Amino acid sequence: MKRLLLAFFLLFGTLQASSEPAHDEVVTAGKEYVSKDMGTMVVDFLKSTGLYAFMTAEDTTKMDHGHEIEVSEFSQGWGRVIMILIAFLLFYLAIVKNFEPLLLLPIGFGGLLANIPIADISGPNGFLGILFEAGVANGLFPILIFMGVGAMTDFGPLLSNPKVALLGGAAQFGIFGTLVGAVALTQYTDMFSFSLQQASAIGIIGGADGPTSIFVATNLAPELLGAIAVASYSYMALVPIIQPPIMKGLTTEEERKIQMKSLRAVSKLEKIVFPLTVITLTLLVLPDATPLVGALMFGNFLKESGVVARLSDTLQNALINIITIFLGLSVGSKLAAEKFLVAETLGILVLGLIAFSIGTASGVIMAKIMNKFSKDKVNPLIGSAGVSAVPMAARVSNKVGMEAKPGNMLLMHAMGPNVAGVIGSAVAAGVLLSIFK
């Protein structure tokens, strides 16, 4: 009994000893509460409101990816207000004009949250900052999106008429044309100064492929990510407005009426082998493109194999939806005033539009060149679908074709260059990434 009691005391003693320093730490870690009178309390609280923060903005520095950057008074105060209004504009475009609402809503809301003063939601400890570090800074989310895109894409139209892949290749001229344009602006004018990396990231907008743009931008020019992502998705949404005038301007009435041979049926085996063929080619020619192409083909392989309907279903719906939310919000978190309200953003928006137009035009021109050499005529309208905005660009080809000749269904024909465009822009991205390694 005595021994037991002794043991008990000993135990208690050690416990108390070990708990004492811990207790001390708690006190020093949290701020000591000091009693204040009601007046000071109210004043202190008012100082922590957003309104006060907007009005008393001053120059500060903040940590950004490990190094300090200067943040001006403007971007702390009025800049934030303007950015919040831009977020509202994105909501308007998404809800009323129906421009890519799936992405513009999360991006816009991310931008709204990121510009709230004091809360620092997009900082390293805010949830947007954490999401960004988890999936965008390391390029993970775009890759996951690509899996879903692969699982949703039917490569059948490309398999039944492979030569239309050339149209998807030609449309990538938009990427490189814009790259040259961006460096030319730097070289010959004083308006902008884009490095080659930044110019490459801007050019990728011409590929009309949101995830690819984000993937390249995070690798080559993370500081421009917000503007590039917004430009990229806005122009994808504007496909039905940007493309038709270019398509009509470059083709004659007769060309638009060309009726294409109906597509042959593609066997199931061909569809199953296709992803494996493409991934083999990619690993032989350009391993740098394999993250994007590999994810795309993985998704497609699950779909076409026909034995993992559950996984394919998850990729097409649940996973891509979750990642779209995360990606949109974290890209939106880069819409901070000090990064977005700069002259470069305007340059990026203009260059992106040029990139898109060049891509559209070169697809159409390539189709006309192909018609010179081949007896199976291609309707040049499907050339514009070589920019990879799937399936919007193909739908536009179909619509313009129907206007010229009612009943001339081009949709399935246009899907060929459309999906080839996805592969083409992934290859172009791989080339750019390999150059800067």
Add this chain to the structure above:
Amino acid sequence: MEEINLVSEGFKFMILGMGTVFLFLILMIFVLNLQAKIIQKFFPQTNIPHKKDDSSSKKDLDEEKRVVAAITGAIMAVKKG
């Protein structure tokens, strides 16, 4: 370090990039055509006979329907008479 002419660098990127894109896609077109030929030759679509079955059974069904219609017609005619 000597000044780099950015524009000429840009054009180099363009030639390399477009060259690779086209090389890749032309190679892909070639391989896909080859693959289609091989698959059509050695693994002809297995669901073709299946389809034939379908269509023949459909024909049978149509035939049956016609027979039934004829019989009903005959019965009606007899009853009226």
